[in-house]
Amino acid sequence: xxxxxSRGFHRRHRDTTADTDRVxxxxxxxxxxxxxxxxxxxxTPLDSWSFSIRRAGDTLKSWSWPELQAQSVExxxxxxxxxxxxxxxxxxxxxxPIDTLLSQVDHDANFVxxxxxGGYTTxxxxxxxxxxxxxxxxxxxxQPLQPEHGGPARLLVPHLYFWKSAKWVRGLxxxxxxxxxxxxxxxYNNYGxxxxxxxxxxx
Amino acid sequence: MAGTAVRGRLTWQVATxxxxxxxxxxxxxxxxxxxxxxxxxxxxxxDVRLTADDGYVAERSYSLASAPGEPVAITVERLEDGEVSPxxxxxxxxxxxxxxxxxxxxxxxxPWQDDxxxxxxxxxxxxGVVPFRSIxxxxxxxxxxxxxxxxxxAKSLPDVIxxxxxxxxxxxxxxxxxxxxxxxxxWTGHSGRVNEALLREVAWASGQQPIAYVCGPTAFVESxxxxxxxxxxxxxxxxxxxxxxxxxx
Numbered sequence: 526x527x528x529x530x531s532r533g534f535h536r537r538h539r540d541t542t543a544d545t546d547r548v549x550x551x552x553x554x555x556x557x558x559x560x561x562x563x564x565x566x567x568x569t570p571l572d573s574w575s576f577s578i579r580r581a582g583d584t585l586k587s588w589s590w591p592e593l594q595a596q597s598v599e600x601x602x603x604x605x606x607x608x609x610x611x612x613x614x615x616x617x618x619x620x621x622p623i624d625t626l627l628s629q630v631d632h633d634a635n636f637v638x639x640x641x642x643g644g645y646t647t648x649x650x651x652x653x654x655x656x657x658x659x660x661x662x663x664x665x666x667x668q669p670l671q672p673e674h675g676g677p678a679r680l681l682v683p684h685l686y687f688w689k690s691a692k693w694v695r696g697l698x699x700x701x702x703x704x705x706x707x708x709x710x711x712x713y714n715n716y717g718x719x720x721x722x723x724x725x726x727x728x
Numbered sequence: 729m730a731g732t733a734v735r736g737r738l739t740w741q742v743a744t745x746x747x748x749x750x751x752x753x754x755x756x757x758x759x760x761x762x763x764x765x766x767x768x769x770x771x772x773x774x775d776v777r778l779t780a781d782d783g784y785v786a787e788r789s790y791s792l793a794s795a796p797g798e799p800v801a802i803t804v805e806r807l808e809d810g811e812v813s814p815x816x817x818x819x820x821x822x823x824x825x826x827x828x829x830x831x832x833x834x835x836x837x838x839p840w841q842d843d844x845x846x847x848x849x850x851x852x853x854x855x856g857v858v859p860f861r862s863i864x865x866x867x868x869x870x871x872x873x874x875x876x877x878x879x880x881x882a883k884s885l886p887d888v889i890x891x892x893x894x895x896x897x898x899x900x901x902x903x904x905x906x907x908x909x910x911x912x913x914x915w916t917g918h919s920g921r922v923n924e925a926l927l928r929e930v931a932w933a934s935g936q937q938p939i940a941y942v943c944g945p946t947a948f949v950e951s952x953x954x955x956x957x958x959x960x961x962x963x964x965x966x967x968x969x970x971x972x973x974x975x976x977x
Contacts, residue, residue: 528785528827529826529827531779531815531826534778534779534786535780535781536786537810537811553811563968564953564967564968565956565968566954609789643963644964711835712833725737725832727737728737
């Protein structure tokens with residue numbers, strides 16, 4: 526099927542799409558930082574905050590807020606792509622690589638399910654959160670990560686659509702077999718590769 | 729598993745623009761004739777894809793404005809700096825073809841988990857009212873007795889979308905406006921932004937097990953959703969949708 530042409534419709538944002546090789550199909554570049562969440566923003570005090578790695582309900586390892594800050598923290602600059610079609614280039618984050626945390630537990634998991642304050646979950650293959658591709662991020666643009674953007678800490682998995690970068694993350698559940706997370710159950714793609722435009726189930 | 733079953737692959741299909749209705753100076757409702765529409769739930773959205781004659785393609789998401797069972801319709805607000813919304817609100821003519829796919833989204837939907845009886849609170853900022861037309865029409869079609877309140881924040885009375893339809897709501901639906909920038913002479917409704925005092929006045933008491941839907945710009949949604957949690961609404965009973973999720977420039 527060829528797409529119908531909309532006469533009179535044309536690209537208007539030439540200036541912001543100069544880096545087209547960095548913008549996945551169907552995305553546009555924004556300089557704002559839009560917000561997408563399914564419910565109210567949680568506010569967990571840092572003195573009761575922890576990040577845990579669990580398996581079958583058992584906590585294998587847990588880090589308090591100060592303990593997490595004491596891990597090998599990195600600054601990374603990455604492009605991010607939201608399924609609602611905005612992409613933001615050269616975003617600067619501060620956080621701990623997931624490799625650093627996973628290396629402190631003994632496991633043979635194939636998948637993880639990130640869990641969060643507010644009940645949000647998202648699933649990821651272990652191969653996508655290791656190899657320096659994913660972080661627990663708590664700084665953005667030189668500042669503490671704001672609650673509406675997922676603070677105190679969110680997952681950062683920039684090579685997948687941004688719903689995989691779970692806000693308000695509190696840990697990872699290690700899984701032998703994949704299981705869908707929150708948006709993945711509501712019709713969004715199980716994997717979410719922006720370069721293959723995997724927005725919805727079946728894409 | 730909670731929620732709506734995952735559907736099969738959503739494919740792009742050609743839709744033909746039908747009737748166009750100007751809701752305000754900047755907002756237009758577009759009926760879309762679609763050959764193959766699986767049906768939608770109230771509160772879902774769809775994707776629109778436009779192709780320019782040079783092959784340039786842009787996609788955006790828009791909330792469905794029509795109830796399940798009605799012809800597919802979206803309501804689009806023209807954004808000054810926009811690319812797709814100016815075309816849809818100014819250039820599109822009846823009979824023109826565009827591409828759509830949907831419906832999309834299974835969480836910001838009513839009824840939620842077949843519960844059509846919990847008191848319903850809808851809080852809209854600007855064009856965040858669009859999915860609520862679908863929900864309120866669906867409620868009426870179901871003959872649901874669910875008490876419903878729509879708290880709608882608009883800049884001024886002429887900026888109120890669906891005003892005639894909302895003003896005619898009855899059978900247990902209350903519509904409460906607040907006008908943030910300009911009030912007509914003799915205005916006896918609320919003025920200013922939705923704040924804690926107004927929420928406290930309008931929102932169902934948390935003990936009535938209400939369910940709340942909040943849709944609008946990010947700052948609006950943040951503030952209203954926090955306010956409802958402050959009034960004792962469990963976060964799981966406050967569903968939010970932000971323009972970041974349904975519109976874009």
